Amino acid sequence: MPAFKNRINSLYTLPDEAFDKLEESTQTKTLKNNDFLLDYHSICRHIYYIKKGMVRIYYIKDGREITEWFAYDDNFCFSIISYFNEEPSNLIIQCIEDSEIILLPKKSLEKLSDIDLNISKLYRSMFATSLILSQYRMEALQFETAFQRYEKLMANDPEIIKRAPLKYxxxxxxxxxxTLSRIRNQLH
Structure with missing residues (x-):
């Protein structure tokens, strides 16, 4: 699992012994395109590492699907509110490609965090990173034009543009x- 270890170490460098403990607590799941990693009103009991593939995180409002986030190769995702409050999730996580996912169970992460300071620091770093990304997203929606958001997506996350359906x-x-079609026509 060199990619997984490298990704973990990009958040907080774990000694090998701590990484081995973490790795022992994980499970790997293979899902097909359109399979649900987290279904509506299920409780999110894991942090998900997308080893390979792509998922979209979305919710349903007034019968429409609203995409909140994408996660793909070498990225993490989870439903924050459901994870922390242990309540049914309004967010849905669905594969939009065949995917291989590593599941980091909440109970195991919490136990390991209690006994290993390095894993506790990793755990904090994961949440801090998630909060920062959420703040950036909210600021973009509040303060940037549609054109600016698309340009930023092209510059910072071209994989999403290459791999995700345009409606998402x-x-x-x-x-x-x-509007997306008009923006793309202006740029191409």
Whole structure:
């Protein structure tokens, strides 16, 4: 699991012994395109590492699917509110490609955090990173134009543009499919 270890160490460098403990607590799951990693109103009991593939995180509002986030190769995702409050999730995590996922169980992470300071620091770093990314996303939706959001996505996350269906990208950017088409035509 060199990619997983490298990703973990990019958040907080774990000594080999601590990483081995962490790795022992994980499970690997293989899912197909359109399979659900976390279904509506299920409780999120894991942090998910996308070893290979792509998922979208979305919710349903007034019968429409609103894409909140994408996670793909070498990234983490989870439903924050459900994870912390142990309540049914309004967010849905669905594969949009065949995917291989490593599951980090909450109970194991909490136990390991209690006995290993390095894992506790990793755990904190994971949450801090998630909060920072969420703040950036909210600021983009509040203060940037649709055109600016698309340009930023092209610059910072071109994999999403290459791999995700345009209707999901439009929803993620908070715009209609037609607006996304106009923006893409202006740039190409």
């Amino acid at each position: 990208i439009a929803s993620y950017l908070g715009i209609t499919f037609e």
